[in-house]
Amino acid sequence: MAYRDLREYLQTLEAKGKLRRVTKEVDKDWELACITRWVLQAVPEESRYGLLFERIKGYDMPLAACVFGASREVYAIAMETEPDQIYEKWIKVLKSSCHYAEAATGPCKENILRGDEVDLFRFPVPIWTPGKDIGPYFTCTSAITVDPETGRHNIGNYRMQLRSKNQLGVQIFDNQHIGMHFQRWARRGRPMPIAVAMGVDPAIGLAATAKVPYGMDEFDVASAIRGEPVETVKAELSDLRVPATAEIVLEGEVPLDEEPMEGPFGEYMGYMGLAGPKRVINVKAITHRRSPIFQSYVSQMPPSESLVLQQQAHGAAMYKHLVYDLGLEGIQDVLYTSASARAHLVIQMRPQFPGHARKVMLVAQGLMGANSPKIVTVVDEDIDIRDPFLLEWAMASRVDPAKDVVILHDTETTQLDPSTTLEILPEGTSKRLIERLTGSKLLIDATIKKIYPAISLPPKELMDKALESWEETGLPPIQVPDRTRRLLEKHPGYGLYIEPYQ
Ligand SMILES: Cc1cc2nc3c(=O)[nH]c(=O)nc-3n(C[C@H](O)[C@H](O)[C@H](O)COP(=O)(O)O)c2cc1C
Numbered sequence: 001m002a003y004r005d006l007r008e009y010l011q012t013l014e015a016k017g018k019l020r021r022v023t024k025e026v027d028k029d030w031e032l033a034c035i036t037r038w039v040l041q042a043v044p045e046e047s048r049y050g051l052l053f054e055r056i057k058g059y060d061m062p063l064a065a066c067v068f069g070a071s072r073e074v075y076a077i078a079m080e081t082e083p084d085q086i087y088e089k090w091i092k093v094l095k096s097s098c099h100y101a102e103a104a105t106g107p108c109k110e111n112i113l114r115g116d117e118v119d120l121f122r123f124p125v126p127i128w129t130p131g132k133d134i135g136p137y138f139t140c141t142s143a144i145t146v147d148p149e150t151g152r153h154n155i156g157n158y159r160m161q162l163r164s165k166n167q168l169g170v171q172i173f174d175n176q177h178i179g180m181h182f183q184r185w186a187r188r189g190r191p192m193p194i195a196v197a198m199g200v201d202p203a204i205g206l207a208a209t210a211k212v213p214y215g216m217d218e219f220d221v222a223s224a225i226r227g228e229p230v231e232t233v234k235a236e237l238s239d240l241r242v243p244a245t246a247e248i249v250l251e252g253e254v255p256l257d258e259e260p261m262e263g264p265f266g267e268y269m270g271y272m273g274l275a276g277p278k279r280v281i282n283v284k285a286i287t288h289r290r291s292p293i294f295q296s297y298v299s300q301m302p303p304s305e306s307l308v309l310q311q312q313a314h315g316a317a318m319y320k321h322l323v324y325d326l327g328l329e330g331i332q333d334v335l336y337t338s339a340s341a342r343a344h345l346v347i348q349m350r351p352q353f354p355g356h357a358r359k360v361m362l363v364a365q366g367l368m369g370a371n372s373p374k375i376v377t378v379v380d381e382d383i384d385i386r387d388p389f390l391l392e393w394a395m396a397s398r399v400d401p402a403k404d405v406v407i408l409h410d411t412e413t414t415q416l417d418p419s420t421t422l423e424i425l426p427e428g429t430s431k432r433l434i435e436r437l438t439g440s441k442l443l444i445d446a447t448i449k450k451i452y453p454a455i456s457l458p459p460k461e462l463m464d465k466a467l468e469s470w471e472e473t474g475l476p477p478i479q480v481p482d483r484t485r486r487l488l489e490k491h492p493g494y495g496l497y498i499e500p501y502q
């Protein structure tokens, strides 16, 4: 059953034990970020939960954080599936054709503010890296725009700086869909109409943080995730559709001629993003529900909510490209590692011929446009790619660096990766030059490529037998790790060799 809105979703999350309320009064300008940061830094992903800050000093609005992406498990609840079914569900969604619905009105219109009544300071917008960020940022922003040629909606999540009571700074890159829309409006000489929905039903939030192929109407994508049409209503100031059950909707325009400085702002790779010229949104109307809930995503230093959101959605897109679009054989699973801020992609596969793994990693590094991975590691199917310990073991024991590592020079990079961009970021660098920087790629073939010695664990049969009478040892019970279970299953026998390309 689809979630009707954020409120209904939060009830479900709480019932599943994955939402905690913070009842202490907190200061949104430093304390809220620090408490959230501690939860992300200290609570292991398996037990992580979303947060509802009930009392924010100076505001009467609660704030929900990490409620869509505290962990893979929380993401699965938001998507109404199981953690190991997320990629398959995404693939089903991208293949389906579900259309959004149009309603005359909805709860998001319970309050309508225009002109002088518009005041963005009404919302408890936190400072996410206190002491370093320029100021408060909206981070959960399903930004709705249309391609003026096709009328199809894009929904994308882009962080927005609170600049004044009616102006936001927005980071629009040319190669993101919002940037493609902006250029199309600019060619017509017209400011781009925009609506920013906040506190939406999770299907919309997950669509907005995923890289969906350009041209798909993302209200349709969100409808496919829900399995039922998203209800939309007309915006007050434009023909844009907005989600009927959103907690808050900001409406306005991106003008063609304004590019003031924005930042510094703590970025998703775990470093400060420096100040630079960015676009703005002039907010001309706000509509909101009665007693709205303010939602934020938590990005910045990993582990973060924004990385879980992108790890799942980008992982699904990469898996779809490799397995379904390109029909590459032997691929079992893919993973953007948790710490790498989607820079490191690991592919688990069953190589079927010499050069197979190398072919796959060469293809994968070039996919996903500006979001292509910087490092690709390929491992065999006996390696549990969700376990960093075993990944490191494979790299240590199956890689001869001189033969198995490929470095590609002068490849596309992201300007948010300080390792490739920092040297020319200082002031005076033109925006065009920053956007055309190149970096490099590291590809590691950590699969077995020749007759190899067998692993030095006792055979499965004997290991299992020892477990059966574990109690008699007098030792405390043990939990068999997934990685060991997998290794034993893939190497059950007594032989002294492993033969590749089976
Ligand atoms: C919290 C958060 C903040 C983000 N901020 C930006 C941003 O400012 N600019 C940007 O291009 N992408 C940003 N992203 C990534 C986009 O949401 C993501 O690339 C998405 O696919 C963009 O939508 P699009 O594919 O329709 O362009 C952010 C993601 C999250 C989770």
Ligand SMILES: [Mn+2]
Residues within 6 Å of the ligand: 154, 155, 156, 177, 211, 212, 213, 214, 218
């Ligand atoms: Mn898009």
